[in-house]
Amino acid sequence: MRRLLALCKLGVVQTLGRFRTAEARRLVMTTLGVALAVALMVSVTSVAVGLASGSTVQGDDVDYWIVPEGGSASTIAVSVEGPRLGEVHQTTAEIEADDRVTYATPVQLQILQVSAGNTSEYVLAAGVVPPADGQRVLGLPTEALAPGDPHYANGTYNGTWTGDAVLSSAAAEVLGVETGAELNAAGTDRPLRAVDVADADVSTGLGPVPVMVVHLSELQTITGTSAGDQADQILVSTNDPSVESELRGVYPRTDVLTRSGVGGASVSTSSLPLAVAVAAFLTAVSIGALFVATLTGLDVIANRATIAAQGAMGFSRRSQTILVLSQVVTIAGLGGIAGTLLGLGGVVAINRISQAYVGVQNVAQFHPALLAYGPLVAIVIGLLASPYPAWLARRTNIVEVLDQ
Amino acid sequence: MSRIDPDDAAQQPTPVVNAVGVGRTYRRGQAGLLGRNSDATVVTALDDVSAAINRGELVGIAGPSGSGKSTLLHLLAALDTPTTGRIEIGGTNTAELSERARSRLRRDHIGIVFQRFHLLPALTAQQNVALPFIEWGVGKSERRDRAELLLHRVGLGDRLTHRPAELSGGEQQRVAVARALAGEPELLIADEPTGELDSEAGANVLDLLADVADDRAVIVASHDQAVLERVDRIIRLRDGQVVTDA
Numbered sequence A: 001m002r003r004l005l006a007l008c009k010l011g012v013v014q015t016l017g018r019f020r021t022a023e024a025r026r027l028v029m030t031t032l033g034v035a036l037a038v039a040l041m042v043s044v045t046s047v048a049v050g051l052a053s054g055s056t057v058q059g060d061d062v063d064y065w066i067v068p069e070g071g072s073a074s075t076i077a078v079s080v081e082g083p084r085l086g087e088v089h090q091t092t093a094e095i096e097a098d099d100r101v102t103y104a105t106p107v108q109l110q111i112l113q114v115s116a117g118n119t120s121e122y123v124l125a126a127g128v129v130p131p132a133d134g135q136r137v138l139g140l141p142t143e144a145l146a147p148g149d150p151h152y153a154n155g156t157y158n159g160t161w162t163g164d165a166v167l168s169s170a171a172a173e174v175l176g177v178e179t180g181a182e183l184n185a186a187g188t189d190r191p192l193r194a195v196d197v198a199d200a201d202v203s204t205g206l207g208p209v210p211v212m213v214v215h216l217s218e219l220q221t222i223t224g225t226s227a228g229d230q231a232d233q234i235l236v237s238t239n240d241p242s243v244e245s246e247l248r249g250v251y252p253r254t255d256v257l258t259r260s261g262v263g264g265a266s267v268s269t270s271s272l273p274l275a276v277a278v279a280a281f282l283t284a285v286s287i288g289a290l291f292v293a294t295l296t297g298l299d300v301i302a303n304r305a306t307i308a309a310q311g312a313m314g315f316s317r318r319s320q321t322i323l324v325l326s327q328v329v330t331i332a333g334l335g336g337i338a339g340t341l342l343g344l345g346g347v348v349a350i351n352r353i354s355q356a357y358v359g360v361q362n363v364a365q366f367h368p369a370l371l372a373y374g375p376l377v378a379i380v381i382g383l384l385a386s387p388y389p390a391w392l393a394r395r396t397n398i399v400e401v402l403d404q
Numbered sequence B: 001m002s003r004i005d006p007d008d009a010a011q012q013p014t015p016v017v018n019a020v021g022v023g024r025t026y027r028r029g030q031a032g033l034l035g036r037n038s039d040a041t042v043v044t045a046l047d048d049v050s051a052a053i054n055r056g057e058l059v060g061i062a063g064p065s066g067s068g069k070s071t072l073l074h075l076l077a078a079l080d081t082p083t084t085g086r087i088e089i090g091g092t093n094t095a096e097l098s099e100r101a102r103s104r105l106r107r108d109h110i111g112i113v114f115q116r117f118h119l120l121p122a123l124t125a126q127q128n129v130a131l132p133f134i135e136w137g138v139g140k141s142e143r144r145d146r147a148e149l150l151l152h153r154v155g156l157g158d159r160l161t162h163r164p165a166e167l168s169g170g171e172q173q174r175v176a177v178a179r180a181l182a183g184e185p186e187l188l189i190a191d192e193p194t195g196e197l198d199s200e201a202g203a204n205v206l207d208l209l210a211d212v213a214d215d216r217a218v219i220v221a222s223h224d225q226a227v228l229e230r231v232d233r234i235i236r237l238r239d240g241q242v243v244t245d246a
Helices: A002-018 A024-053 A088-096 A169-175 A216-223 A243-248 A259-266 A272-302 A304-313 A317-357 A370-385 A387-394 A398-403 B006-011 B069-076 B099-109 B125-135 B140-153 B169-180 B199-215
Strands: A064-068 A101-116 A119-128 A164-168 A182-185 A191-198 A211-215 A233-238 A254-258 B017-028 B041-053 B058-062 B084-089 B110-113 B187-191 B217-221 B233-238 B241-245
Touching: A002 A024, A002 A317, A002 B125, A024 A272, A024 A317, A024 A370, A064 A243, A088 A101, A088 A216, A088 A233, A101 A169, A101 A216, A119 A169, A119 A216, A164 A169, A169 A191, A169 A211, A211 A216, A233 A243, A243 A254, A272 A304, A272 A317, A272 A370, A272 A387, A304 A317, A304 A398, A304 B099, A304 B110, A304 B125, A317 A370, A317 A387, A317 B099, A370 A387, A398 B069, B017 B069, B041 B069, B041 B084, B041 B241, B058 B069, B058 B199, B069 B084, B069 B187, B069 B217, B069 B233, B099 B110, B110 B169, B125 B140, B125 B169, B140 B169, B169 B187, B169 B199, B187 B199, B199 B217
Parallel strands: A119 A211, A164 A191, B058 B217, B058 B233, B110 B187, B187 B217
Antiparallel strands: A064 A233, A064 A254, A101 A119, A101 A182, A101 A233, A164 A211, A182 A191, B017 B041, B017 B084, B233 B241
């Protein structure tokens, strides 16, 4: 055991010391290779963490979500084109008729291309039926929106077109507008107007998503979903838990999610983030291991004379294998530390770029566990790569090399 | 035929290394697809070489290139095994040992000094000398102390923390000698120990080898006449055979 530890320490000391010798360039190349693989993995995994921990749209006043069957916390995500509920105005009115319900609104979520002047950006449009008492919906205040849904007009969709839109600060920023600005949605001549700009407290995990709240019927008209009066979900605010059973009977084939269920949705149940993280892991490990195996293999070939001399001195094959292994793992570990720091920089860069070009902050989230994850994966890379240089070292013919 | 007196035989020192009728051949040629080399030619590197080297002897091995010097040195150092005959080190026939056992034999009984020193550039002189102790499982502080003693012994007590790049060629070779002496081997083998040194540094290394030969067998292979003038006995080889041993 003492010999094993001493050999491992010798491998580490020798590797670190070689950074001060003429062999430093090759070592730096190997370390950089691991660092890049780990940095890529840390960055992509941070995006996966961002995806996993984000994407729920919720407000403080919402207690229940009615979503199509099979829905989960991730179903009330910022997602579009999923199964939808129909005849939502009438159904919401029936729900609101219950005295126990404080407020209910259907919500349709749609990514819309909105232009203001020469600026055109995609924003997340939320069509709602704003309450009269000015509650916040999706984190945005609705006082500035005309109460109810005037354009709906009992399903005729020929009522007053208000064009009212409450913009989140992020949406106003990407569009470069302030309160009172005229807006246009792609695919329609109907005008929109920013009646209010406010900081959204939408807890998306994706940061301040550019959000625009409009009347539901107007969004339905813009997006052509007025037929069937469709929406993605119905939000219900109540102080009486007994209303849940009533809500379950509102629609066949729907699920009712509670606040506690969504609270737990800070981590998505979607398999996409996991798939992204696993793909990043496998890519980093395979590329990193191949890179390290190749370069440390070249290193062993370049140092055959030293290996042969150690063999001549009586170092056993096993000891030489341990030495090579500890050297490879040391290089990989150093690459892992450097890669994790690079990955942290990558996360910052990704978030800055996404903020600048997409208007979404914190696409990637650097979880503290990644500080350990990066170096650990690098060590795995080193262990996977080490059999090749170890094999090369073992097959070094002492007599042949010393003869040269 | 003369008979050996048993009393005389008992007084004869057991050779540290004994080569008896040693021959070494190599197959040279293109290997086939399955590793067979039907067109290979057999090259004889050594043929019927016998020599016994005792404790306290400083022996030179001389001969022109291709005479078999290196081959004999590798056999005496248990790095290789003979094709015919036998090499006995401390009474053990090296050909009967596994590769692992030969590795242990080298570790425990043989010190080797190389022409190009083969010091690890990242380690200090003290750490380089302490290397063999790691293989023996010696503790850290003892390794350090013993390496320091050895470096004092070769006159480098003031160079403990110097790295090879900070030492002259002669000093590096003395570090290599100190490393070879780490296990207090009965047999010290030096292959062209002065080959990379100027005459003054070479003379210092020879002094050192002569000094350590008092209580062990030292074998030096060299082309250098200055080296051969310092040894007790020279084994001269030509075409794989011993020409003179005197």
